[in-house]
Amino acid sequence: MDKQSNSTTAPAVSIGEAAAAVVETVAMKRKDAKALEALRDLENEIFDLASMAQIMGDLLDNLTNQNENGSGTVRYDIPEKTMSMLWFTWHDVIKRTTRLEKAFSAAYHGRAAE
Numbered sequence: 674m675d676k677q678s679n680s681t682t683a684p685a686v687s688i689g690e691a692a693a694a695v696v697e698t699v700a701m702k703r704k705d706a707k708a709l710e711a712l713r714d715l716e717n718e719i720f721d722l723a724s725m726a727q728i729m730g731d732l733l734d735n736l737t738n739q740n741e742n743g744s745g746t747v748r749y750d751i752p753e754k755t756m757s758m759l760w761f762t763w764h765d766v767i768k769r770t771t772r773l774e775k776a777f778s779a780a781y782h783g784r785a786a787e
Contacts (some may be wrong), residue, residue, distance in 0.1 A: 733759070
């Protein structure tokens with residue numbers, strides 16, 4: 674009896690290739706789980722950063738007193754207190770972003786945060 678090839682069956686792979694594929698899949702799942710765990714551990718920092726960025730955005734949105742000066746640029750008259758708050762939020766967002774980036778990298782790679 675002749676064996677006929679069936680075009681609907683998967684191509685034959687060696688046991689070594691199949692084992693390598695399984696190992697790669699397991700490694701990817703572990704890596705994904707590690708990333709999710711790192712994100713879960715950093716949840717508060719992520720939300721704090723988002724809140725501070727929203728505050729900074731709101732401060733910028735509230736600067737509606739603008740004057741065109743005829744040179745194609747716009748001039749804002751910003752009260753000193755508002756400017757101080759803008760500088761604070763801007764630097765705080767930068768600090769939080771840098772800290773979050775380092776903490777995520779450390780958590781993902783199994784190291785202690787710096």
